[in-house]
Amino acid sequence: MLEVVQKIILYLAGFGVIALAADRLAEYFTKWKAPMITGLLLVGILTGPYVLNLLDKETVHHLDFLNDFSLAFIALAAGVELYLKELDDSLKSIKWNTISQLVITFGMTSWAMFLLADFIPFMQEMSVTAKIAVSILVGTILVARSPSSAIAIINEMRAKGPFVSTALGVTVLIDILVIVLFSICLSLSMSMIQGLELEWILLAKIVGELVLSLGLGWLIGKLLVGVMKTTMSERIKTIFVLGIGFGVFLGLVFMEGYVHEHYHISIRIEALLVVLLGSFYVTNYSKHRLELQEMMEHNGPWVYVIFFTLTGASLSLDVLVHVWEVALVLFVVRLISMMVGSFTGGTLAGDKPLFRKYGWMPYVTQAGVGIGLSTEIAHIFPDWGNAFYTIVVAVIVINQIVGPPLFKYAIQKVGEAHIKAKTAMIEGQEAIIFGLENHSIALARRLREHHWDAKIVTTLDASDFAFSEDVPIVRVKDFSEESILELKPESADKAILLLSDERNYNVAEILYEKAGTESIVVRVNDFSWSSRFERLGAYIVNPGLAMISLLDHYVRSPLTTSLLLGKEGDRDTLDVKVKDTRMEGVLLRDLRLPSDVIILSVKRGSEMVITHGYTKLHVGDILTFVGSNESLEEVSLMCQNFELPVSTK
Numbered sequence: 001m002l003e004v005v006q007k008i009i010l011y012l013a014g015f016g017v018i019a020l021a022a023d024r025l026a027e028y029f030t031k032w033k034a035p036m037i038t039g040l041l042l043v044g045i046l047t048g049p050y051v052l053n054l055l056d057k058e059t060v061h062h063l064d065f066l067n068d069f070s071l072a073f074i075a076l077a078a079g080v081e082l083y084l085k086e087l088d089d090s091l092k093s094i095k096w097n098t099i100s101q102l103v104i105t106f107g108m109t110s111w112a113m114f115l116l117a118d119f120i121p122f123m124q125e126m127s128v129t130a131k132i133a134v135s136i137l138v139g140t141i142l143v144a145r146s147p148s149s150a151i152a153i154i155n156e157m158r159a160k161g162p163f164v165s166t167a168l169g170v171t172v173l174i175d176i177l178v179i180v181l182f183s184i185c186l187s188l189s190m191s192m193i194q195g196l197e198l199e200w201i202l203l204a205k206i207v208g209e210l211v212l213s214l215g216l217g218w219l220i221g222k223l224l225v226g227v228m229k230t231t232m233s234e235r236i237k238t239i240f241v242l243g244i245g246f247g248v249f250l251g252l253v254f255m256e257g258y259v260h261e262h263y264h265i266s267i268r269i270e271a272l273l274v275v276l277l278g279s280f281y282v283t284n285y286s287k288h289r290l291e292l293q294e295m296m297e298h299n300g301p302w303v304y305v306i307f308f309t310l311t312g313a314s315l316s317l318d319v320l321v322h323v324w325e326v327a328l329v330l331f332v333v334r335l336i337s338m339m340v341g342s343f344t345g346g347t348l349a350g351d352k353p354l355f356r357k358y359g360w361m362p363y364v365t366q367a368g369v370g371i372g373l374s375t376e377i378a379h380i381f382p383d384w385g386n387a388f389y390t391i392v393v394a395v396i397v398i399n400q401i402v403g404p405p406l407f408k409y410a411i412q413k414v415g416e417a418h419i420k421a422k423t424a425m426i427e428g429q430e431a432i433i434f435g436l437e438n439h440s441i442a443l444a445r446r447l448r449e450h451h452w453d454a455k456i457v458t459t460l461d462a463s464d465f466a467f468s469e470d471v472p473i474v475r476v477k478d479f480s481e482e483s484i485l486e487l488k489p490e491s492a493d494k495a496i497l498l499l500s501d502e503r504n505y506n507v508a509e510i511l512y513e514k515a516g517t518e519s520i521v522v523r524v525n526d527f528s529w530s531s532r533f534e535r536l537g538a539y540i541v542n543p544g545l546a547m548i549s550l551l552d553h554y555v556r557s558p559l560t561t562s563l564l565l566g567k568e569g570d571r572d573t574l575d576v577k578v579k580d581t582r583m584e585g586v587l588l589r590d591l592r593l594p595s596d597v598i599i600l601s602v603k604r605g606s607e608m609v610i611t612h613g614y615t616k617l618h619v620g621d622i623l624t625f626v627g628s629n630e631s632l633e634e635v636s637l638m639c640q641n642f643e644l645p646v647s648t649k
């Protein structure tokens with residue numbers, strides 16, 4: 001036992017290093033306008049047993065519990081997205097798209113598999129009835145979608161709107177119905193292959209399993225609500241919530257084995273469905289929806305890194321080599337069936353022409369459910385199950401690689417992506433302060449003293465406040481997108497938001513998505529809003545916490561704090577972003593700075609670089625200088641004019 005635990009710890013440590021590397025490497029795919037999960041999948045494939053073999057088959061097998069843990073998280077996240085009040089406007093579209101996709105995809109792929117039977121070795125000698133049985137099993141599995149991929153793409157694109165709501169609703173609902181359909185088709189297929197008549201007791205068993213799943217889902221929902229009601233910290237609550245989800249997967253495996261061994265009864269309850277129903281209960285029948293949603297959004301990135309990297313390593317590339325012709329035909333038929341299903345469902349629902357055109361793209365990807373159902377077939381029918389598994393997994397491999405970029409493309413085409421706009425190259429120092437109050441006036445004055453072009457934007461009458469004429473104040477009728485864009489915020493590299501939390505967030509979204517503002521500083525009034533601003537990359541100032549932090553720093557490092565607050569006479573700090581491509585690769589030691597100026601730090605991306613004389617600069621680095629005000633002004637002017645001198649020695 002101890003030896004097994006030691007092995008798993010070693011496997012986890014090795015996989016952890018690869019997952020961290022995958023997370024970094026996948027960021028490059030976003031720069032090439034490809035989904036991040038595509039990068040994670042490809043890194044998993046490269047490090048898997050069929051390429052570099054850094055993650056061999058034994059390692060992947062021993063780490064299978066991570067897949068169950070990730071699927072539990074994904075089921076929780078999918079349930080959170082099924083908030084009925086928000087889906088009201090999309091219910092008609094979800095209904096017709098689900099029905100058409102389910103019926104047409106199932107019918108066309110089953111028929112295609114039946115026609116291909118004579119080209120598939122294990123089906124050639126089967127009776128017509130058995131061929132039909134195998135075909136409907138294939139058709140059922142190819143109906144399955146991938147909520148995990150859909151949620152990951154939606155989160156990455158910060159997508160929202162009727163198209164995305166419909167796509168996610170259909171994806172989750174179809175996966176629930178697939179589990180039901182699979183249970184029915186599996187029972188039918190077993191009777192057809194074995195030449196038995198379909199007995200009513202078999203149908204009763206299927207209905208019983210579904211009712212039991214619903215009951216367990218309700219119990220899990222109650223248990224999750226109980227955890228949410230406690231006064232534990234968010235971190236402890238998260239551990240309990242994820243533990244409950246993972247426990248369902250472990251518990252059902254144990255229960256199914258125990259019942260089969262002691263009572264010789266084969267019972268199958270889909271853990272994914274149970275956890276999803278539990279999350280659905282919390283979302284729609286408790287007051288903890290937002291708390292659970294925030295929990296899922298906060299922990300989603302690292303779970304997706306684990307899941308998709310491991311999925312990539314698990315993909316059977318050797319399978320694709322042997323059955324690629326049949327797999328390719330089934331892939332194409334499935335693609336056509338989704339196009340037909342999407343157009344039919346969209347037409348019946350009265351969707352926009354643009355939605356009908358791109359409506360099939362969100363549903364291409366397949367993952368956990370499809371692979372899980374295929375594995376079950378391989379176990380139930382040992383004579384030909386592995387060959388069946390080989391073909392279906394080959395189709396899933398293609399779908400998993402092709403699907404995510406298509407969904408991302410569709411979101412962009414229908415205009416529901418909310419990613420950051422391209423940041424403009426700004427030569428001056430300009431700041432826009434939203435909100436007119438004594439603090440904003442004082443801040444504007446201070447910035448202008450440091451040669452910033454600072455202005456205040458407000459909906460109030462400026463005459464109600466005492467201010468100097470040297471502080472420009474711009475009055476707007478409201479903080480709508482139109483009013484804000486009229487201010488040309490793309491020309492400012494800093495925005496400071498001093499409004500109510502809700503207004504701050506609306507303005508921050510506009511600046512993020514439409515103007516690409518480089519830095520957004522937000523004063524939050526209610527700390528629960530912090531996570532939303534963090535997802536926009538904003539710097540958050542909480543007045544209460546800021547005061548405590550300031551006092552703490554005064555106690556531990558009074559000189560540094562005084563410097564930060566500008567109380568050290570003629571000495572100050574200055575942040576400068578490297579924008580000139582001529583500075584690429586220049587060593588810090590070669591910068592010819594005034595003698596009383598030092599470089600305090602270099603920030604690259606989201607990381608602080610530990611610097612030395614031989615640290616090389618890159619475009620986009622942010623350098624923090626410390627020195628006299630006069631010398632810092634000199635450095636600022638040189639940087640603005642892209643004339644920071646470099647030693648030629």
